[in-house]
Amino acid sequence: MTLRRDHGRTWVWAVIAVVPVAFLVIFFVWPVAALVARGFFDASGFSLVGVSEVMVAPRTWRIVGQTLAQAAVATVLAVLLGIPGAYVLYRTRFPGRTALRALVAVPFVLPSVVVGVAFRSLLTESGPLGFLGLGESFAAVVAALVFFNYSVVVRTVGVLWSRLDRRVSEAARSLGASRVRVWWTVTLPALAPAIASASALTFLFCASAFAVVLILGGSGWGTIETEIWYQTTQLLDLPAAAALSVLQLVVVAAALVAADLTRSRQERALTLAGSPVDHRLRRGDAPAAVVTAVVVVGLLLTPMLTLVWRSLQTAGGIGLGNYALLAVGDGRPSVWEATANSLVTAVVATAIALTLGVMVSYLLSRRPRSVAGRRLLRWADAAFMLPLGISAVTVGFGFLITLNRPPFDLRSSWALIPIAQAIVALPLVVRSLLPTLRAINPRLQEAAASLGAAPARVVATIDVPLAWRGFGLAAGFAFATSLGEFGATTFLARPDRPTLPVEIFRLISRPGAENLGMALAAAVVLAALTAAVMAVAEYLGPKEATSW
Amino acid sequence: MKKTMSMIAALVALTATAVAMSGCTAAPAPTTSASAPTQSTKLTVVTHDSFNLDKKTIAAFKAQTGYEVTFVAPGDAGTVVNQLVLTKDSPLGDVVYGIDNTFAARAIDAGVLSPYTSPALPASAKAFTADVADQLTPVDYGDVCINADTTWFAAKKLAVPQTLDDLLKPEYKGLLVVASPATSSPGLAFLMATIAAKGEAGYLDYWTALKSNGVKVVKGWTEAYTVEFSGSSGKGARPLVLSYSSSPAFEPKTENLNQTCFRQVEYAGVIAGAQNEVGARAFIDFMLSHDVQAQIPEQMYMYPVDSSVTLPADWAKKAAKVDAPFSLPSAQINANRDKWIKAWTAAVVG
Numbered sequence A: 001m002t003l004r005r006d007h008g009r010t011w012v013w014a015v016i017a018v019v020p021v022a023f024l025v026i027f028f029v030w031p032v033a034a035l036v037a038r039g040f041f042d043a044s045g046f047s048l049v050g051v052s053e054v055m056v057a058p059r060t061w062r063i064v065g066q067t068l069a070q071a072a073v074a075t076v077l078a079v080l081l082g083i084p085g086a087y088v089l090y091r092t093r094f095p096g097r098t099a100l101r102a103l104v105a106v107p108f109v110l111p112s113v114v115v116g117v118a119f120r121s122l123l124t125e126s127g128p129l130g131f132l133g134l135g136e137s138f139a140a141v142v143a144a145l146v147f148f149n150y151s152v153v154v155r156t157v158g159v160l161w162s163r164l165d166r167r168v169s170e171a172a173r174s175l176g177a178s179r180v181r182v183w184w185t186v187t188l189p190a191l192a193p194a195i196a197s198a199s200a201l202t203f204l205f206c207a208s209a210f211a212v213v214l215i216l217g218g219s220g221w222g223t224i225e226t227e228i229w230y231q232t233t234q235l236l237d238l239p240a241a242a243a244l245s246v247l248q249l250v251v252v253a254a255a256l257v258a259a260d261l262t263r264s265r266q267e268r269a270l271t272l273a274g275s276p277v278d279h280r281l282r283r284g285d286a287p288a289a290v291v292t293a294v295v296v297v298g299l300l301l302t303p304m305l306t307l308v309w310r311s312l313q314t315a316g317g318i319g320l321g322n323y324a325l326l327a328v329g330d331g332r333p334s335v336w337e338a339t340a341n342s343l344v345t346a347v348v349a350t351a352i353a354l355t356l357g358v359m360v361s362y363l364l365s366r367r368p369r370s371v372a373g374r375r376l377l378r379w380a381d382a383a384f385m386l387p388l389g390i391s392a393v394t395v396g397f398g399f400l401i402t403l404n405r406p407p408f409d410l411r412s413s414w415a416l417i418p419i420a421q422a423i424v425a426l427p428l429v430v431r432s433l434l435p436t437l438r439a440i441n442p443r444l445q446e447a448a449a450s451l452g453a454a455p456a457r458v459v460a461t462i463d464v465p466l467a468w469r470g471f472g473l474a475a476g477f478a479f480a481t482s483l484g485e486f487g488a489t490t491f492l493a494r495p496d497r498p499t500l501p502v503e504i505f506r507l508i509s510r511p512g513a514e515n516l517g518m519a520l521a522a523a524v525v526l527a528a529l530t531a532a533v534m535a536v537a538e539y540l541g542p543k544e545a546t547s548w
Numbered sequence B: 001m002k003k004t005m006s007m008i009a010a011l012v013a014l015t016a017t018a019v020a021m022s023g024c025t026a027a028p029a030p031t032t033s034a035s036a037p038t039q040s041t042k043l044t045v046v047t048h049d050s051f052n053l054d055k056k057t058i059a060a061f062k063a064q065t066g067y068e069v070t071f072v073a074p075g076d077a078g079t080v081v082n083q084l085v086l087t088k089d090s091p092l093g094d095v096v097y098g099i100d101n102t103f104a105a106r107a108i109d110a111g112v113l114s115p116y117t118s119p120a121l122p123a124s125a126k127a128f129t130a131d132v133a134d135q136l137t138p139v140d141y142g143d144v145c146i147n148a149d150t151t152w153f154a155a156k157k158l159a160v161p162q163t164l165d166d167l168l169k170p171e172y173k174g175l176l177v178v179a180s181p182a183t184s185s186p187g188l189a190f191l192m193a194t195i196a197a198k199g200e201a202g203y204l205d206y207w208t209a210l211k212s213n214g215v216k217v218v219k220g221w222t223e224a225y226t227v228e229f230s231g232s233s234g235k236g237a238r239p240l241v242l243s244y245s246s247s248p249a250f251e252p253k254t255e256n257l258n259q260t261c262f263r264q265v266e267y268a269g270v271i272a273g274a275q276n277e278v279g280a281r282a283f284i285d286f287m288l289s290h291d292v293q294a295q296i297p298e299q300m301y302m303y304p305v306d307s308s309v310t311l312p313a314d315w316a317k318k319a320a321k322v323d324a325p326f327s328l329p330s331a332q333i334n335a336n337r338d339k340w341i342k343a344w345t346a347a348v349v350g
Helices: A003-038 A049-056 A058-091 A097-109 A112-123 A139-159 A166-176 A177-205 A211-217 A226-237 A238-266 A285-311 A321-327 A334-365 A373-385 A392-402 A416-438 A442-450 A457-484 A500-508 A513-543 B002-022 B055-064 B078-084 B104-109 B123-128 B150-155 B185-212 B220-226 B277-287 B290-300 B315-318 B330-349
Strands: B040-047 B068-075 B096-100 B137-149 B176-179 B216-217 B240-244 B252-255 B264-273
Touching: A003 A238, A003 A334, A003 A392, A003 A416, A049 A058, A049 A238, A058 A097, A058 A139, A058 A177, A058 A226, A058 A238, A058 A285, A097 A139, A097 A285, A112 A139, A112 A211, A112 A285, A112 A500, A112 A513, A112 B220, A139 A177, A139 A211, A139 A285, A139 A457, A139 B252, A166 A177, A177 A238, A177 A416, A211 A226, A226 A238, A226 A392, A226 B002, A226 B078, A238 A373, A238 A392, A238 B176, A285 A513, A285 B002, A321 A334, A334 A457, A334 A513, A392 A416, A392 B078, A442 A457, A457 A500, A457 A513, A500 A513, A500 B264, A513 B104, B002 B137, B040 B078, B040 B240, B040 B277, B055 B185, B055 B277, B055 B290, B068 B078, B078 B096, B078 B104, B096 B104, B096 B277, B104 B330, B123 B137, B137 B150, B137 B185, B137 B277, B137 B290, B176 B185, B176 B220, B185 B264, B185 B330, B216 B220, B220 B240, B220 B315, B264 B277
Parallel strands: B040 B068, B040 B096, B176 B216, B176 B240
Antiparallel strands: B096 B264, B137 B240, B137 B252, B137 B264
C-alpha cells in the first residue's frame, strides 16, 4: 500500500464512517442520552437521589434478575434448537426447502401483540394446549421468545454454514476423524463467529421483549423493558426510568462484550466456497431433521395455524368474511391502505438501513494493523448493536425532546417512521453482512491489489460477489423488520396514515367479533407478506454468487 | 489506516458532544400572552390512539378552516399527557384530545394547557367540567363496567351478579377476569371503582377477598376480553369480564352490570404555547359539533357529551347510559394513583 493511495482513500473512508455515525448520533444516541439525562436533574439541579433510590430497591433487582433469566434461557434454547435447523435448511437439499426457509422467518416479524394472543389462545385454561397448565408462566414467555428468535439463529448460522468449504471436514474425515470429532474440532469452531453473533442478537431481543412479556408473563412478571415503559408512559417518573435505562445499558453492553470475546477468540479466515455447499438429505441427517421438524411443526406452525384458523371464524361460520372486510375502511383508512403505507415505509426504511449497513459492515470488516485501531473497531461494532437492546420507549420519548427544533423538527413528520425503523433494522443488516465479509480471506484482496487492481476494483471483484448472499438476506431482514416494527412506530404513527402492525393493534383493542376477526386476518396478511419478502430475498441471494 | 483511526476518534468526540448537548436542551419557556391568540395555516392535533373519525368529516373541517391538519397519536391517555408534560418547552402540537379524568389533574398541574371555554359546549356537558375548570373541554364519556356472558349464566341456571359485593359470593368463584390497573386504563378505572365504593381504607380488603374468590388478572383489555372471556369469539373460560358499558352493543349475548361502573370522561384542550391557538379552539368546537358528537359511539365507543344526540339503535337497546357510576375527583386520583397501584400490586400480585 503506497502512501499516495492511502491519501486518496482518506475521503472515501471519511464518508463511509461519518454518515452512519452521524445518523446514529442524531437519531439514537442524542435522544436516548437526553431523556436519561433528565432523570439525573431535579428542580434544584443535578441529583442522584431519584436514581439511587431505584438502584437500591429490591424490586429493581428482582426485575433485573427476571430479565436476565428470561433472556438467558430463551437464548440457550434458541441456539440449541437453531443449530440443527441451520444444518437442515442450509446444508442439506430437499424439495420445498426455499418455502420452508421463508416460513421459518415469518415469526420474527409478526407483531408481538398478535403472537401473544395466539399463544394465549393455545395455552389458556380452555385452549387446545390448556392441559399443559402454562397459561401464564415463565415457560410460556420463553416459548414465545424462542418462537420469535429461532429464525435469527437458523439464518445467521445457516448462511455461513452453507459457505463452509466441505474439503476441510472431508480431509479430517479421510484422516480418520469421527463425525463427532469433525463437528467439535472443525465445523463448530468455524461456525463460532456466527453462533456468537446470533446469540448476542437473540439475547438482546429477548432481554428487550415487551408485549409478549406483558401478555404471557402474567401480572407479577416484569422485565426492565416493561418497567421502563410503565415508569415513563404511565408515571413519568424519569429518575426511575433513567436508573432502569442505565441498568439496561449495562446488561446489553455485557452481552455484547461476551459475544465479542467469543467471536474474536474464534474468528479466523475461513475457506469459503464460492457457491453454497449442500447435499441431498440423507439417513445420517435424521436426528437434525427430526429436531427441526418438531420445532417447525410444534413451536412455529401451531401458533401460526391457530392464528389462521381463528381468522377464518366469522359470525356465519368458517369463511373469508374477515378478509373481505379488510378493504372496508368505514370512513378511515382500510387495512389494505395501511398495508400500502407499510410497504412504502418499508421500502424507504430498507433503503436507509442497507445504505448505512453496507457502510458500517465494510468499515467493521477491515483489519487495522494497530491494536488501538482494532480496539476502536470493536467498540464501534458494539455501538451499532445498541439500538436492539435499548427500550423503544426511551428512544420514542427522547425524540420528543431532541428532534423538536430546526433543522431536525421531525416530531410529527412521517419521515421519522422509516428512520426509526431503519435504526432497529440496522443491527440486523450489519449482522447479516459482517460474518461473510469478515470471513473473506484478506489474501485475496491483497493478491488482487498487488496484481494492480485499484481499490474500487478489489471491492467490485472480490468483496461484492462474496458478500452478495449476505446482502440479499440483509435486505430481506431489513424489509421484514420494518414491516413488522411496532414499538417505535406506535409513538410516531399517524392515525390518518397507520402502518399494518399499528392498525392490527388498534383493531385488536376494540370489542366485537368483527374487529378481532379483522385483526387476525390482517395479521395473517402481514405474515404472508413477510414470508413472500423472505422468499424473494432467499431466491435473489445465491444465484448471483459467482465462483472465482 | 492511521488516518482512519484518528477520524473515528473524532467521531467518538462528536458523539460525546452530542451527549453533552443533550444536557442543555432547556429552552426559554413559552409565555402565554394575554394578547391576541396565535394563528398559523397549520394545525397539529395530538390524540390518544383510540381517536377515530370519518375521513369525510375531517376533510370538511380542513376545507372549512383551510388548515393543513396533522394528527399525531402517540399512545394511550397517560402517554399523551406525559408527552405533553415532557415537551412543555416546545409543544408537541396545538390542541390535544383524549386526556381523561384519571390524568386531567396531572396535565393541569403541570401547566401544559391554555384556558378556553368553548361556546359550543352544550348545557348537558356542564356536569363534566367540575374537575377541569376552563383548562379542558369534555367531549365524550364512557363507563368501565363488568360484563357478563348471559348465555353462560342461563345455561348454568345461575343469576347474573349485580354488584361489586356479589362478585365475592362463592357461587361466582373463579368466573371473573380483569385487566391489571398497572398496565391498562380500564384496569385502573376498575381499581378506582373499588376505591370509590369501599374507600381508601377498605379497597384492599375487597381485592383480597376478590383474589380469594379466584379473580384472574391479565395484562390488558384485549387479553381479558378476546382470550379469557366466554362471551366473545375467543370463547374463553370465564363468563365475567372487565370491559365497557358499550361493549354489549357489539357482543349481543352479553350484558352490563350497571352497579360496577366507573365513569371515564375524555377531554380536549388547547396546548400552552400553541402556534395556532385559533385553530386549536376551532378544533375543540368541531369536536363538540353535532356531526362529530353523533359519530362518537360508532367510531370511539363512547357516549357523546351532547345529550341531544340520539344513540345508535343497538346502543339504546344493549348499551344504555349508566345512571349512577362510581367516580373520584381527578385531583385525588392524580395525587394517589402511584400509591394505590403499588398497594394493589403488593396485595394482589404479591
